[in-house]
Amino acid sequence: MKQKLYYGRPKNIKGSELDKILLQKVVEAFPDWEIEDSGLKKHGDGYDRWKKEKGNGMEYYFQEVLPFCGGGVFLRFRDGMWGAGVYAEAKFFTDRNLPIWIVDTKGKVKRGSLKKAKVLSIEETVKRIRDKDGNPKPY
Numbered sequence: 001m002k003q004k005l006y007y008g009r010p011k012n013i014k015g016s017e018l019d020k021i022l023l024q025k026v027v028e029a030f031p032d033w034e035i036e037d038s039g040l041k042k043h044g045d046g047y048d049r050w051k052k053e054k055g056n057g058m059e060y061y062f063q064e065v066l067p068f069c070g071g072g073v074f075l076r077f078r079d080g081m082w083g084a085g086v087y088a089e090a091k092f093f094t095d096r097n098l099p100i101w102i103v104d105t106k107g108k109v110k111r112g113s114l115k116k117a118k119v120l121s122i123e124e125t126v127k128r129i130r131d132k133d134g135n136p137k138p139y
Contacts, residue, residue, distance in 0.1 A: 005033035008089045009075035012129040013139035014039040025107030036069050066092045071099040081118050083125040
């Protein structure tokens, strides 16, 4: 059985044409891994369930998804900044000495590090992914 590799990215890219292209690039770059796509409906449902029942949707990923993956590949914002949630997911792996990779908007994948990471606060991240009415902004 293949080991799972988590693919995390900002919420506002999920389901877009660029997202589909990048997901395919990730699949191609890691043929020996099973890609755990954070954009799947089951994960959105899990997030919503945890938020409703426990008050924190992100904990769904930390409790039910990430512990079963052997590493992660992540998309940052176009300017190289890490969204708060995506960074926390990547840190989950690095804290356990598991590998992470970065995919850029052209689909290039390289080994990643958090040593010089520039991370947005939760509030700054929300401003990048949602407008004042709560609607998703384009990536």
